[in-house]
Amino acid sequence: MSDDSQAVSVTINGHLYSGTCEPRLTLADFIRHECGLTGTHLGCEHGVCGACTIIVDGRSTRACLMLAVQADGSEITTVEGLANGAELNPLQEAFWNNHGLQCGFCTPGMLMCATEFLEGNPEPTADEVRECISGNLCRCTGYASIVASVLSAAEELRR
Amino acid sequence: MKPPPVKYARAGDVAEAVALxxxxxxxxxxxxxxxxxxxxxxxxxxRPSVLIDINRAAGLDGIRVENGSLVIGAMARQRDVETSDVAAGAVPLLPQVLRHVGHVTNRNRGTVGGSLAHADPAAELPALVTGLGGELLVQGPGGSRLVAAEDYFLGTFTTAMEFDEVLTGVRLPRLPAGTGVAVEELARRHGDFAIVATMAAIHLAADGTVDLVRLAASGVASVPVRLHGAEAVLAGIAPTAEAIDAAAETVAGSIKPTGDVHAPADYRRDMAGLLVRRALRTAIQRTEVAA
Amino acid sequence: MTIVEPPVTTQTRYTGTPVRRTEDPRLLAGRGEYVDDVTVPKMIEAAVLRSPEAHARILSIDTSAARALPGVFDVITGADLAAVAGQQPVIWFPIPDQRIAKTHALATDRVRWVGQAVAAVVAVDRYVAEDALELIDVEYEPLPVVADLDAALAPDAPKLYDDWPDNVSGSLTYTFGEPDEAFAAADVVVKESFNHGRAFGCPLEPRGAIVDWDAFSDTIDVWLSTQAPNLARDLLSEVLGVPVHKIRVRTPNLGGGFGNKFDFYGEEVIAAVLSRRTGRPVKLIEDRRDSFFATSHSRDQRLDFEMALTNDGTIVGLRGISYGVLGGALGTVGSGPPWASVLTCMGPYKIPNLDVTVKAVMTNRSPYGSYRGWGVPKGNIVHERLIEIAARELGMDRAEIRRKNFPAPEEFPHFSGVAFTYDSGRYADCLDLAMSKIEELGWRERQAQARAEGRSVGIGYSFHVEPSAYGPSRILNLVGLAHSGFDEVTLRMDSIGKVTVYSGQINMGQGTHTIYAQLAADSLGVPMDDIVVVTGDTDSCPYTGYGTGGSRAAPLGGAAIIRAGERLRAKLLRIGAQLLEASPDDMEIVDGVLSVRGAPGRSVTTREIGDAAYRRLLDRLPEGEMPTLEEVDVFDPPNMATSYGCTALLAEVDRETGMVSLIDCLQAHDCGTVINPMLVDGQLAGGLAQALGGALLEELIYDDEGQLRTASFMDYLLPTAMEIPPFHFYHQETPAPDIPGGIKGVGEAGTIAGVSLVGSAIDDALSDLGVTVTRFPVTPPRLLDLIRAAQISASQAKEGSA
Structure with a gap:
């Protein structure tokens, strides 16, 4: 650790994490290594694949494109914050019902992206869902089942 | 793919950023x-030696209309501008263009000023600001200055800003009511940098002749390009199909595209003309002549 | 009087139903454990220095500055590695007398592709390891670069291997019938040169390994993102000289494999050597940039082929050559994929005369390896593109000409003419199914309406055959594989009557654990909830030949589970009969309850069976019955299983830009017994999306200096949800005759079908111009060139006739 280390305190899924880190440490690595929350995945580390998408202060964000030090004082939600204990939330449940995942590597990013999307658009069309997830690459599903999952979650959440 | 060592400093305001x-x-x-x-x-x-973080610098995220111009703070998030009624009312081209900038998650964090300071000639926002004749607000140790877009973008990733200057905002002339706008983008995938993008804003006088036309293209030179030649063809005349063709035909002479893995230079040149034609057609359809 | 039948208890049947996956909840909760999520005590992290030169001699490497950097544990070069490790193994030798170009995991004296590993660092973390890479100074002496196929085959081409006569690794021709006579007598011969650009499987999770080599016990503990843990263990043993029983390979969750993680890579060996030298567990994760250079490339092929037909559309001959554009060294599977293109170039058609050649050519590109579909997608390009060109030439309907050349259902087993014997099929039915769905979905109306509006909308077809269930072992050995093709399964019911399935296959997203639990539950007659599936640990799981590839997991693992299940079920019934004082012949087991048939009141549960077999045996376990409840089955198939399908695509071409938009896509498919329709559809959709990406977007582009120009996700374009169309899937089930359970593989169907499909749809959209797509991916500039050339020749023809 160099002399340039910075203090960082962030609240992730309701827990406060404090530590010091080099300025260059990405928020994604901070979450994975310092906080042990490995559900946030690294698929490209240049902001294209979306696997590391998390919610920072209410907005979906690429964790590989933020430095940990920039998140000081922020409220963050990661995929680990979605389920209630051992109970999946309706969006997760919809992915399960609709085979919205295969290898599961892109899934945390998809879920976080869709979480933000459904808050702003509770009655989306299939085309809107496609646009919503177009910044998240999936190599397994061909996307159709993910679109179906998000639409089904929207319906469930409207009930 | 881990960043190299870097120092970090957080600027509380623009003056502090300039000092740093x-x-x-x-x-x-x-x-x-x-x-x-x-x-x-x-x-x-x-591999910068120091990062000067202006994300918490005060007063840089405004979106407001001032003296007939839309003024956007450099740190206004692209997503906020895209969804801003103020921005859409003054420059309806903005939300349309921003929808092509990456994806929502990128725009949540990405800023208007960041894109303009980065000066990628394939990016949409620099072309929009150039095409509309916008001005960049720049602050340095000696104070603030306004730089016209066509003087600001000097080359790929190169602007007229000095190393000790900070981009604080951009000023875009408000488009008159009834202006038709259109963006045409040819990208391999949704959200990618365009192979070529064109933007048009056009306003018609009561007699149906063009009294305002703004045309721009990205991806066609080392800087974003305002298509003055094509604008000149249309100014003051009725925008007939022939006039649109004539305007589009000037485009090839106004641009200097280069090839890359996605498209050779010739293809970009051809497509720029085509997309200008398409953008003009759509923009004209969207014009509304005041009764 | 009304006769009331006693209620019939029927076993829940899981096979054939869309059961939700058992794998999903933890993956959805962020509790998956991928290799980069694994942390081992005392672990340190490595990074690899890669060559910036495509072809060069290494004159010197200075690692002193890197070694001096605080936090660095070790730096190794090729010489250090070669002192303790052998060359990277090759397991496929399909071409007799082939020259095998091998290399060490780190280059020793010469680099032959950009990105070849030349040195490695291990440090406290990846950040410091990457800092150290920048301090290593390598002096190269550039050599002339062989950048592409033409350059490699030129008469005066520079040579990659000085002791070879040229750059050709090997060549093999198959002949069947009398091809020369057939071509001489044919009414029509159509020929084309097809190209498929370089692409790769590109799993979203990059590859990775953690290796802990304990020099005192000489054991190697490995966590590896691999589709073939047993193969990896054997090959690690071969390369490192450590006996197999001292190596343990564990595979955590895999973030996609797609064949790319079948191959055995140098990074596994580098991490092992670094671990041995430092005495610490070493993690080596490939990052995204590494992946573009270091994960197997594939697809890169030129296929010059011609098809001979009679005037009624009967195919009488096929001949041609498949050039595999290999890299600077052979990968694990050698020239296997381009060879497989030749094996499958006749596709679903009866072609009595064949003369087909594979030629494997070395270039200064990354090594060639496995990617879902292997060589079959390119074989499919040959037969599907040529048959459509022939249909055009003969003025025949595209479906009719296909139907005319299918083997009839009663003609199976059908020998293709080269290597494969297709087990079963109702090809014409499948084609008809697809055609009827095109009508139902209203595609023809949509096409007609679009055309009336001046838009260019086309319908594309592709009929594909997917050889799956790769085996039998001895045949695989015979055609040049230094590995087997069987699959072994252990089925164990424990002391409380719950079941664990142990398999050597692994789970990379295709849902192996779910379908194995479905099959085991049905086979034993127990609830699915009573079953756990364990894979991915060579210490506890059995051996599988090959690995999870070649669409083997469902048919071969499934067959082994069914066979083991039958034997274990019989044992349960025997014990149950003892407990209920009945005859085993009168016993049944339904949802985990064993009862005497017709006397539902007399029953015991599997819990009591478990107790009788493991704990309280006295008077309860029949004399002569072996304690415990365990069955092992090894299934080596007598023949492969060929699934097949007919795929159709509705697509629109913008004639002014060359852009192609995909509107809708359907596939009629037959993979024999469907275990889980939801998962089968998922396999089909995912494969199709990869093929559509390969057809339109994805390309690893090398320039004339051998530099890779598309080494990021900004330039290597994976399709997004906006480019991929909706899918519709329809199934017919023709059980595999040689596989217990009738299961055929389905993993590669989409990738095989989807590339020629796009060409077909584009040709149809531009049918008035007579465009023929032969080069993939079809990028907008390439398609616009084709359109313009066709427009020019059309207008010249018009002038000529005026």
Whole structure:
């Protein structure tokens, strides 16, 4: 650790994490290594694949494109914050019902992206869902089942 | 793909950012939304000595109309501008263009100023600001200055800003009511940098002749290009199909595209003309002549 | 009087139903454990220095500055590695007398592709390891670069291997019938040169390994993102000289494999050597940039082929050559994929005369390896593109000409003419199914309406055959594989009557654990909830030949589970009969309850069976019955299983830009017994999306200096949800005759079908111009060139006739 280390305190899924880190440490690595929350995945580390998408202060964000030090004082939600204990939330449940995942590597990013999307658009069309997830690459599903999952979650959440 | 060692400083306001830039010299780099700079650092293609983070600098995120212009603070998030009624009312081209900038998650964090300071000639916002004759607000140790867009973009990733200056905002002339606007983008995938993008804003006088036309293209030169030649063809005449064709035919002469893995230069040149034609057609359809 | 039948208890049947996956909840909760999520005590992290030169001699490497950097544990070069490790193994030798170009995991004296590993660092973390890489100074002496196929085959081409006569690794021709006579007598011969650009499987999770080599016990503990843990263990043993029983390979969750993680890579060996030298567990994760250079490339082929037909559309001959554009060294599977293109170039058609050649050519590109579909997608390009060109030439309907050349259902087993014997099929039915769905979905109306509006909308077809269930072992050995093709399964019911399935296959997203639990539950007659599936640990799981590839997991693992299940079920019934004082012949087991048939009141549960077999045996376990409840089955198939399908695509071409938009896509498919329709559809959709990406977007582009120009996700374009169309899937089930359970593989169907499909749809959209797509990916500039050339020749023809 160099002399340039910075203090960082962030609240992730309701827990406060404090530590010091080099300025260059990405928020994604901070979450994975310092906080042990490995559900946030690294698929490209240049902001294209979306696997590391998390919610920072209410907005979906690429964790590989933020430095940990920039998140000081922020409220963050990661995929680990979605389920209630051992109970999946309706969006997760919809992915399960609709085979919205295969290898599961892109899934945390998809879920976080869709979480933000459904808050702003509770009655989306299939085309809107496609646009919503177009910044998240999936190599397994061909996307159709993910679109179906998000639409089904929207319906469930409207009930 | 881990960034190289770097120092970090957080600027509380623009003056502090300028002071930090002055202190650390030309190897320091301003960190805005990070959507371009951090990937370059992760690839170790950019290695600033110090990052000067202006994400918490006060007063840089405004979106307001001032003296007939839309003024956007450099740190206004692209997503906020895209969804802003103020921005859409003054420059309806903005939300349309922003929808082509990456994806929502990028725009949540990415800033208007960041894109304009990064000066990628394939990016949409620099072309929009150039095409509309916008001005960049720049602050340095000696104070503030306004730079016209066509004087600001000097080359790929190069602007007229000095190393100790900070981009604080952009001023775009408000488009008159009834202006038709259109964006045409040819990209391999949704959200990618365009192979070529064109933008048109056009306003018709009561007699149906063009009294305002703004045309721009990205991806066609080392800087975003305002298509003055095509604008001149249309100014003052009725925008007939022949006039549109004549305007589009001037485009090839106004641009200097280069080839890359996605498209050769000739293809870009051809497509720029085609997309200008398409953007003009759509923009004209969207014009509303005041009764 | 009404006769009331006693209620019939029927076993829940899981096979054939869309059961939700058992794998999903933890993956959805962020509790998956991928290799980069694994942390081992005392672990340190490595990174690899890669060559910036495509072809060069290494004159010197100075690692002193890197070694001096605080936090660095070790730096190794090729010489250090070669002192303790052998060359990277090759397991496929399909071409007799082939020259085998091998290399060490780190280059020793010469680099032959950009990105070849030349040195490695291990440090406290990846950040410091990457800092150290920048301090290593390598002096190269550039050599002339062989950048592409033409350059490699030029008469005066520079050579990659000085002791070879040229750059050709090997060549093999198959002949069947009398091809020369057939071509001489044919009414029509159509020929084309097809190209498929370089692409790769590109799993979203990059590859990775953690290796802990304990020099005192000489054991190697490995966590590896691999589709073939047993193969990896054997090959690690071969390369490192450590006996197999001292190596343990564990595979955590895999973030996609797609064949790319079948191959055995140098990074596994580098991490092992670094671990041995430092005495610490070493993690080596490939990052995204590494992946573009270091994960197997594939697809890169030129296929010059011609098809001979009679005037009624009967195919009488096929001949041609498949050039595999290999890299600077052979990968694990050698020239296997381009060879497989030749094996499958006749596709679903009866072609009595064949003369087909594979030629494997070395270039200064990354090594060639496995990617879902292997060589079959390119074989499909040959037969599907040529048959459509022939249909055009003969003025025949595209479906009719296909139907005319299918083997009839009663003609199976059908020998293709080269290597494969297709087990079963109702090809014409499948084609008809697809055609009827095109009508139902209203595609023809949509096409007609679009055309009336001046838009260019086309319908594309592709009929594909997917050889799956790769085996039998001895045949695989015979055609040049230094590995087997069987699959072994252990089925164990424990002391409380719950079941664990142990398999050597692994789970990379295709849902192996779910379908194995479905099959085991049905086979034993127990609830699915009573079953756990364990894979991915060579210490506890059995051996599988090959690995999870070649669409083997469902048919071969499934067959082994069914066979083991039958035997274990019989044992349960025997014990149950003892407990209930009945005859085993009168016993049944339904949802985990064993009862005497017709006397539902007399029953015991599997819990009591478990107790009788493991704990309280006295008077309860029949005399002569072996304690415990365990069955092992090894299934080596007598023949492969060929699934097949007919795929159709509705697509629009913008004639002014060359852009192609995909509107809708359907596939009629037959993979024999469907275990889980939801998962089968998922396999089909995912494969199709990869093929559509390969057809339109994805390309690893090398320039004339051998530099890779598309080494990021900004330039290597994976399709997004906006480019991929909706999918519709329809199934017919023709059980595999040689596989217990009738299961055929389905993993590669989409990738095989989807590339020629796009060409077909584009040709149809531009049918008035007579465009023929032969080069993939079809990028907008390439398609616009084709359109303009066709427009020019059309207008010249018009002038000529005026």
């Amino acid at each position: 830039l002055t202190e650390h010299g030309s190897d320091a780099k301003v960190l805005a939304g990070g959507q371009s700079l951090i990937p370059l650092m992760n690839f170790r293609l950019a």
